[in-house]
Amino acid sequence: MELIVDRLTKRYKNKLVVDRLSLHFKEGVYGLLGANGAGKTTFMRMICGILTPSEGSVTFDGLDVTQEEYRAVLGYLPQDFGYYPHFTGRDFLLYLAALKGLKKQQAVRRTEELLELVSLTGAAEKKIRTYSGGMKQRLGIAQALLNDPKILVLDEPTTGLDPKERVKFRNLIERLGKDSIVIFSTHIVSDIEHIADKILMMREGKIVFSGTKEEVEGDLEEFYLETFSEEIS
């Protein structure tokens, strides 16, 4: 299982948002850190095939990002996304399960499992418009996991979760990382510190650090602040 990002570039007119990134991902959890505007979301969108790169390619075990088979093994939780306010939580998951190609029985089973996993079983028949921010975020996490993805891309997934939920979610990501490639971005350094097998730091469209927690000298938060000192100040 290998996700290959080869010289991936995104350019808007004269602005280079992602600059020739070449990375190889295998099973594990990859934590992506970077300040706002570093290019994290653009990079993730290109991995998910919803944004076409200016140059370069993304492939998973020989499948190009534009292929249906690639999308069949992908799970994505965007940073800021919407819901169908008139749908119930269960309907929302069943709809996305159909979109992800799950058979009806499989979809029903998986939906119930995930509702349980994200503690939404009791609210499954309620309209999404009545959900709190945290409940919506949990529903978003559930939809990303519907198809048991081999590639799971999570853009700031812990936003809106309370501390208890965050811990639960971190444990879940850690578990998923054993069989899948999990790439997740966050501003919360402690999230990365706990679960990321590999840390990627992005600045101005480039990876400025790639390594394990052990390779970071000293405290990760301090290292992060040091790396991005110019932008933070």
Add this chain to the structure above:
Amino acid sequence: MREFATLFTYEVKKISQSKSTWVPFFLLLVLFIFIQCTFSMGAVYLEGEFLETHAQREKIERKNGLKLSGRKIDDRLLNEYKTAYAKVAGKEPTEYLRSEVYQKEVRPYSGVDSIIQGITGIALNEVTEDTLYRARSAAVDYKREHSGISQEEKAYWLKQEEKLKTPFTYQYAQSWIYLISMEGVYRICLLVSFFIAVSMSGVFFNEHSQKTDQLLLCSRFGRTRLYRAKIVAGIFVTLVVTLILYGISLAGAFFMWGADGFHAAIQLFMGDYSGNLSVGQIFISMSVILILSCVLTAVFTMVLSELLRSNIGAMAVVLVMLFASRLVQIPAELRIISQFWSFLPLNILKLDFGFTDYRLISFGNVHLTGWQFVPFFYLFLLALVICLGEKVYCRFQVQGR
């Protein structure tokens, strides 16, 4: 296929739960039912005094019309008509409309009278089978010669004219006349087009505005089956709305006038037309065009909103086209443009305009009238718009949020 059916069901649910669908739908429904009821409301007054209600009038006309139905409009019937109408000749309507003579002896022939007046307007004492059909022929020739059509087209219509059998047979066909007039199929098309402009412009656009597009486009079927499911769902909702209004219109007309006269020749009501068609055939043709035009307008609106990335923009374009097709007349000298202009839904469904236009579309020796050509033309446009829309949809990029 099963996944497609599931996606289709959810897409229909999304469309039907949207306020931009059910609010205009219920408004249109109330308006349409009210309009349907108005033809039986009200009354006829003569010099300020009540004469009869519209419902009573239609009941009497129907009863009289059905008595005459099936009779040839020949010298025998025309003599009866002349004898009856001679009893009120030279008098003002105010003098005779209340009289028993008019109600019992003259009024039963009012159906024949309106045909004669519609065809020729010749004086009562001159009406014979010979003068009537000669006057009609003169009107037909005049129309053909002054329609600005080619010799080949004139020859085509002359041939059509030769196929007509005279004397015509009288048929009471008020329901079908109503349905093929601007109050029937045409009105349904107009109202459904408004509905489509408001409702269908959000089918794709709402996914972008509420930021659900990211989830859809990265899913397995998000760029393939989902597009088709959305298009089919939009068509389905449009058809349901169209058929509801269509059903109400039909039920209202049949309740008021019955379903008689399906086979009545159109010449009874449009004397100078040479097409060998019955009012029922025209109704069926118009219904096919109505369905196809609604489907085409719906798909066009959906695709346009995706192309423009704006539901308001798509709505504006569709509404401007609707108004323009009603208000703008292209001079016949600009033949190609004006002929294609007459193929717009609200023009082709106008009985005395696009539908009975004498200009033809010719492919070698095959000549098609506007109403024969339009269904194929709409199907072609439909396929074209669907393919174009798929390209636009699949190339969508999620950026800049």
